[in-house]
Amino acid sequence: MKTDRKHERFVRRLETEFSSGDKNYRGISSDLSTNGLFIRTIHPFAPGSIIDITIHLPDGATSRLKGRVRRAIKTHITTFKNGMGVELIEKDFHYINFLKTFMPDVQGAPSDEEIRYETETHPKPDIKAESNSSDFLILACSKCGVKNKVRTSKMSLGPKCGKCGSALVINQA
Numbered sequence: 001m002k003t004d005r006k007h008e009r010f011v012r013r014l015e016t017e018f019s020s021g022d023k024n025y026r027g028i029s030s031d032l033s034t035n036g037l038f039i040r041t042i043h044p045f046a047p048g049s050i051i052d053i054t055i056h057l058p059d060g061a062t063s064r065l066k067g068r069v070r071r072a073i074k075t076h077i078t079t080f081k082n083g084m085g086v087e088l089i090e091k092d093f094h095y096i097n098f099l100k101t102f103m104p105d106v107q108g109a110p111s112d113e114e115i116r117y118e119t120e121t122h123p124k125p126d127i128k129a130e131s132n133s134s135d136f137l138i139l140a141c142s143k144c145g146v147k148n149k150v151r152t153s154k155m156s157l158g159p160k161c162g163k164c165g166s167a168l169v170i171n172q173a
Contacts, residue, residue, distance in 0.1 A: 009033040010102050013162060017054040020045050027083065028162045029055055034099060036070070036087050042165050044072035044084035051086065057098050066090040082165075139168040 009031045016029040016039055027041030037053075045051055046069065053065040067086035074082055088095075137150050141161035148168055150159045159168045 015056040018051050020049050020051045038085050040083040042082050045069045061094045063094040064092050
Protein backbone atom coordinates (compact mmCIF):
# COMPACT_ATOMS: atom_id res chain seq x y z
CA MET A 1 0.00 0.00 0.00
CA LYS A 2 1.51 3.32 -1.08
CA THR A 3 1.36 6.22 1.37
CA ASP A 4 2.08 9.91 0.98
CA ARG A 5 4.36 9.95 4.01
CA LYS A 6 7.74 11.62 3.54
CA HIS A 7 9.58 9.75 6.30
CA GLU A 8 9.91 6.09 7.23
CA ARG A 9 7.90 5.21 10.33
CA PHE A 10 7.94 2.43 12.86
CA VAL A 11 5.43 1.49 15.51
CA ARG A 12 6.44 1.62 19.17
CA ARG A 13 3.94 2.09 21.96
CA LEU A 14 5.54 4.36 24.55
CA GLU A 15 4.01 6.15 27.51
CA THR A 16 3.72 9.81 26.57
CA GLU A 17 2.73 13.00 28.35
CA PHE A 18 1.82 16.14 26.43
CA SER A 19 0.78 19.65 27.35
CA SER A 20 -0.16 23.00 25.91
CA GLY A 21 -0.70 25.93 28.22
CA ASP A 22 -2.21 24.64 31.45
CA LYS A 23 -3.66 21.45 29.95
CA ASN A 24 -1.70 18.25 30.63
CA TYR A 25 -2.64 14.79 29.39
CA ARG A 26 -1.24 11.29 28.95
CA GLY A 27 -1.33 9.08 25.89
CA ILE A 28 0.54 6.43 23.97
CA SER A 29 2.88 7.40 21.16
CA SER A 30 3.03 5.31 18.01
CA ASP A 31 4.07 5.63 14.36
CA LEU A 32 7.35 7.37 15.21
CA SER A 33 9.59 8.95 12.57
CA THR A 34 12.43 11.45 12.44
CA ASN A 35 10.03 14.36 11.98
CA GLY A 36 6.78 13.26 13.55
CA LEU A 37 4.71 10.87 15.61
CA PHE A 38 1.15 9.95 16.40
CA ILE A 39 -0.13 10.24 19.97
CA ARG A 40 -3.07 7.99 20.77
CA THR A 41 -5.33 9.91 23.13
CA ILE A 42 -8.95 10.87 23.66
CA HIS A 43 -7.77 14.45 24.34
CA PRO A 44 -6.29 15.69 21.05
CA PHE A 45 -5.40 19.36 20.69
CA ALA A 46 -6.58 21.41 17.71
CA PRO A 47 -4.44 21.38 14.56
CA GLY A 48 -1.85 24.15 14.68
CA SER A 49 -1.37 23.88 18.47
CA ILE A 50 2.22 23.87 19.72
CA ILE A 51 2.68 21.17 22.37
CA ASP A 52 5.40 19.99 24.73
CA ILE A 53 5.87 16.22 24.66
CA THR A 54 7.59 13.89 27.14
CA ILE A 55 8.19 10.32 25.98
CA HIS A 56 9.30 7.61 28.41
CA LEU A 57 11.77 5.47 26.46
CA PRO A 58 12.32 1.74 27.10
CA ASP A 59 15.86 2.26 28.47
CA GLY A 60 14.52 4.47 31.28
CA ALA A 61 15.49 7.74 29.59
CA THR A 62 13.00 10.55 29.14
CA SER A 63 12.82 12.45 25.87
CA ARG A 64 11.49 16.00 25.78
CA LEU A 65 10.19 17.22 22.43
CA LYS A 66 8.22 20.12 21.01
CA GLY A 67 5.73 19.65 18.21
CA ARG A 68 2.93 21.16 16.14
CA VAL A 69 -0.36 19.28 15.85
CA ARG A 70 -1.04 18.62 12.16
CA ARG A 71 -4.21 16.54 12.45
CA ALA A 72 -6.55 15.48 15.23
CA ILE A 73 -8.99 12.58 15.31
CA LYS A 74 -11.67 12.20 17.97
CA THR A 75 -14.42 9.73 17.31
CA HIS A 76 -16.39 7.06 19.14
CA ILE A 77 -15.86 4.60 16.28
CA THR A 78 -13.52 1.94 17.67
CA THR A 79 -11.92 1.12 14.29
CA PHE A 80 -10.26 4.55 14.21
CA LYS A 81 -7.31 5.51 16.35
CA ASN A 82 -8.23 8.58 18.39
CA GLY A 83 -5.36 10.99 18.75
CA MET A 84 -3.24 13.49 16.90
CA GLY A 85 -0.51 13.53 14.31
CA VAL A 86 2.35 15.75 15.45
CA GLU A 87 5.15 17.32 13.42
CA LEU A 88 8.26 17.54 15.58
CA ILE A 89 9.78 21.01 15.83
CA GLU A 90 12.46 20.21 18.42
CA LYS A 91 14.05 16.83 19.17
CA ASP A 92 16.49 15.98 21.91
CA PHE A 93 19.48 13.65 22.15
CA HIS A 94 17.49 10.78 23.65
CA TYR A 95 14.87 10.74 20.89
CA ILE A 96 17.46 10.82 18.11
CA ASN A 97 19.48 8.10 19.80
CA PHE A 98 16.33 5.97 20.21
CA LEU A 99 15.50 6.39 16.51
CA LYS A 100 19.01 5.25 15.58
CA THR A 101 18.28 1.82 17.09
CA PHE A 102 15.61 1.29 14.41
CA MET A 103 16.87 3.52 11.60
CA PRO A 104 20.69 3.69 11.60
CA ASP A 105 20.80 6.36 8.89
CA VAL A 106 18.84 8.94 10.90
CA GLN A 107 19.95 12.47 10.04
CA GLY A 108 20.92 14.70 12.93
CA ALA A 109 22.38 11.83 14.87
CA PRO A 110 24.51 13.00 17.78
CA SER A 111 28.25 13.17 17.33
CA ASP A 112 30.61 11.24 19.62
CA GLU A 113 31.36 14.50 21.43
CA GLU A 114 27.63 15.15 22.02
CA ILE A 115 27.16 11.59 23.27
CA ARG A 116 30.08 11.93 25.66
CA TYR A 117 28.77 15.30 26.95
CA GLU A 118 25.21 14.02 27.31
CA THR A 119 26.22 10.88 29.23
CA GLU A 120 28.53 12.87 31.53
CA THR A 121 25.95 15.57 32.32
CA HIS A 122 22.84 13.38 32.22
CA PRO A 123 23.79 9.83 33.21
CA LYS A 124 21.26 7.12 32.52
CA PRO A 125 19.08 6.35 35.52
CA ASP A 126 19.76 3.12 37.35
CA ILE A 127 16.90 0.96 36.11
CA LYS A 128 18.10 -2.28 37.68
CA ALA A 129 15.83 -1.72 40.66
CA GLU A 130 12.85 -1.29 38.33
CA SER A 131 13.57 -4.24 36.09
CA ASN A 132 11.99 -6.94 38.26
CA SER A 133 9.00 -8.57 36.65
CA SER A 134 7.12 -8.01 39.92
CA ASP A 135 7.22 -4.26 39.23
CA PHE A 136 4.71 -4.73 36.42
CA LEU A 137 1.25 -6.19 36.11
CA ILE A 138 -0.30 -7.50 32.93
CA LEU A 139 -3.95 -6.47 32.98
CA ALA A 140 -6.47 -7.62 30.40
CA CYS A 141 -9.02 -4.99 29.50
CA SER A 142 -12.52 -6.10 30.50
CA LYS A 143 -14.01 -4.28 27.52
CA CYS A 144 -11.77 -5.19 24.53
CA GLY A 145 -9.55 -7.97 25.94
CA VAL A 146 -6.21 -6.33 25.08
CA LYS A 147 -3.38 -7.10 27.52
CA ASN A 148 -1.75 -3.99 29.02
CA LYS A 149 1.58 -3.85 30.88
CA VAL A 150 1.24 -1.50 33.86
CA ARG A 151 3.87 -0.48 36.43
CA THR A 152 2.69 -1.33 39.93
CA SER A 153 3.86 2.11 41.08
CA LYS A 154 1.44 3.72 38.58
CA MET A 155 -1.65 1.74 39.62
CA SER A 156 -2.83 4.56 41.88
CA LEU A 157 -3.07 6.87 38.83
CA GLY A 158 -5.97 4.85 37.41
CA PRO A 159 -4.45 3.17 34.35
CA LYS A 160 -6.49 2.92 31.16
CA CYS A 161 -6.43 0.49 28.27
CA GLY A 162 -4.07 1.54 25.50
CA LYS A 163 -6.55 0.45 22.84
CA CYS A 164 -10.03 1.48 23.98
CA GLY A 165 -9.32 3.79 26.94
CA SER A 166 -11.42 1.84 29.46
CA ALA A 167 -10.31 1.78 33.08
CA LEU A 168 -8.14 -1.22 33.97
CA VAL A 169 -8.90 -3.12 37.15
CA ILE A 170 -7.22 -5.98 38.95
CA ASN A 171 -9.48 -8.99 39.01
CA GLN A 172 -9.54 -10.43 42.53
CA ALA A 173 -9.79 -14.23 42.60
